[in-house]
Amino acid sequence: MDFIVKQYRKTIFKGSLPDLIKNLSLELVEIFMVLSMIFGICGYLGLLFSLLPKLENKYQLKFILLVLGIIGSVTFTTITGGKRAWTWVLSIEEFDGWIIWVWPLIVTIILIGLNGRKLFNKNNG
Numbered sequence: 001m002d003f004i005v006k007q008y009r010k011t012i013f014k015g016s017l018p019d020l021i022k023n024l025s026l027e028l029v030e031i032f033m034v035l036s037m038i039f040g041i042c043g044y045l046g047l048l049f050s051l052l053p054k055l056e057n058k059y060q061l062k063f064i065l066l067v068l069g070i071i072g073s074v075t076f077t078t079i080t081g082g083k084r085a086w087t088w089v090l091s092i093e094e095f096d097g098w099i100i101w102v103w104p105l106i107v108t109i110i111l112i113g114l115n116g117r118k119l120f121n122k123n124n125g
Helices: 002-014 017-023 028-051 059-091 095-124
Strands: none
Touching: 028 059, 028 095, 059 095
């Protein structure tokens, strides 16, 4: 930790912070990880909004946030665990761990269906 602090101080006092920013690089996997986390936060907001009575008629907003949450969860699982994670999800070896990981996804898919149906009926009716 001291090394990082010393490097930070050395960088700040030498005035080479712009050089540090220029050399900062993000790999594609890191960008997808950050996006999947942001999408996951959107999904949790969609779940929260589904519980709030004030936002009961905001079907499109909730639908979009919930879909982003599913995309974020699938992306995060694929990047971090790969094939092994999907094998674990589909095999249901440890039911208690599985239900903690998969239950929010099941609830989200059900809410996507309900909000999608209400949105469809609202647009057609």
